[in-house]
Amino acid sequence: MPGRNGRGRIGGRKWQGMVRGCGYRLTIPRRAVMEVLSSTDEHLSAEEVYHRVHDQYPAVGLTTIYRTLELLFGLGLVSRLDFGDGRARYELSAGSPKGHHHHLICTKCRKVIDYTEFIKDELEFLERAEKGLAEKYDFEIRDHVIQFRGLCKDCKDRNNK
Amino acid sequence: MPGRNGRGRIGGRKWQGMVRGCGYRLTIPRRAVMEVLSSTDEHLSAEEVYHRVHDQYPAVGLTTIYRTLELLFGLGLVSRLDFGDGRARYELSAGSPKGHHHHLICTKCRKVIDYTEFIKDELEFLERAEKGLAEKYDFEIRDHVIQFRGLCKDCKDRNNK
DNA sequence: CTTGATAATGGAAATCATTTTCAATAAGAA
DNA sequence: TTCTTATTGAAAATGATTTCCATTATCAAG
Known part of the structure; x- marks a missing residue:
């Protein structure tokens, strides 16, 4: 039964407590x-979310979708991504069925690959960097963005032909 | 004589050869x-560049600034950055007086700190990751984005007061 | 289970960055 | 200097996101 979303229930459904706990109402x-x-x-994208909700x-309305995504983003429940195509994109952040991952973006066809490899390696690096930066600049680091951009297999081949 | 830009001449002035070499004209x-x-x-931002050029x-005109930034970005002479404030930002990429660096972004006041620390560490990680990803996904990686986001000293303090 | 205060919503209009259009201009090969 | 054509500038168009504001719905209190 695909579509039931891997590790089950909607991100653990803890989000509802999160929303109510911050004084926001639970709405449709x-x-x-x-x-x-x-x-x-x-x-x-916001519009894609809109279409699916609309079904x-x-x-x-679309306005509400924008507002809702902004709210969920502010609460840290949702990640807002920028792949350079002029519109924001969203995904569940924590509890996502995808787990911790980053993005590999084809700048030609805009395909995006989620990868989870090298994350161990990366976590080490991130930990060191975050600690060092937080200390040196007295910064409270809450999030990071790591993206690799380039040409996917198809676009690469198409370039050389 | 500040403003003369640290390591001297405009990014080495090699850019002119790059532009001409690609068949583009050298214009004002x-x-x-x-x-x-x-x-x-x-x-x-494009508009800020416009104002300075305009002086x-x-x-x-502003349109030309947009076009020019797009061109220089395409040639790899300029980096286009997204700090989440709804407008693209630009900086010299190679030959920049700043050298290889990444960004620490305050999501509250939008201050951006360029840091060059931990870059050694990072390069190791990047190298491994890029090689691994390129191989596994048959991707030609051309660029990467690494950002840390959070609260700067001032905004952090202001939050706790 | 009502009621009431007010947070949340929806649609239309407004914003704002960026892009397109098109006639006029200027770079640079000959 | 001339000519071809890339480049430009101004104005209009676009497209994502926000703002406005009157209406509606959530949920704490009774």
């Missing part, structure tokens, strides 16, 4: 957006 | 944009 649009993000491993709840 | 706007980017260590050459 908020549930719907979380539902959509939980049941995909794609990196959806279930035609009354929900 | 192109020189002016390179001049502006060479003489600052800030991360300028010297009032005839140059």
Whole structure:
């Protein structure tokens, strides 16, 4: 039964407590957006989220989708990604069925590969760097972005032909 | 004589050969944009570049600045950065007086710190990761983005007060 | 289970960065 | 100096995201 989202229930459903706990109400649009993000491993734009939510709840408007994504992003429940195509993209951050991962972006065809390799290696590096930077610059580091950009197999080949 | 840009001449002035070599003409706007980017260590938006160029050459229009930045970015002479404030920012990539560095971004006040520490460490990690990813996904990696995001000293303190 | 205060919503209009259009201009090969 | 054509500038178009504001729905309190 695919689509049931790997490790089960929507990110653990802890998000609801998170939302209520911060004094926000639990509304249809908020549930719907979380539902959509939980049941995909794609990196959806606001409009794409809107379309999917709209299928279930035609009354929900695009404006609300933007507001909701912003809220969830602010709470750290959702990651906002920039792949350089002029629109923000979103994915569940913690509890994502994908786990900790980063992105490999083809600058030609805009394909995005999520990779989880080298993460061990990376965590070591990140830990050292974060600690060092936090100390030296008195910064409270909350997040990091690591992306590799280049040409995917197809675009690379197409270039050389 | 500050402003003369540390290690001297505009990124080595090799860029002109690069531009001509690729069949592009050497024009006032192109020189002016390179001049502006060479003489600052800030991360300028297109509009900011426009204003500075405009001071010297009032005839140059904003559209051309956009086009020029796009061109220079395509040639790899300029890096396009995204700090999440809804506008692209630019800096000289190679030959920059700043050398290889990454960014530490305050998500509250939008201050950006360029850091060069831990780069050695990082290069090792990057090398391994790039090689591994390139192989596994048959990807030609051309660039990477590493950012740390969080709260700077001031915003952190202001939060706790 | 009501009720009421007010957070949240939806649609339309507004913003704002960036892109496109197109006629006028200028770089540079000949 | 001339000519071809890349480049430019101004204005209009675009497209993502935000703002406005009157309406609606959540949920704490009764």
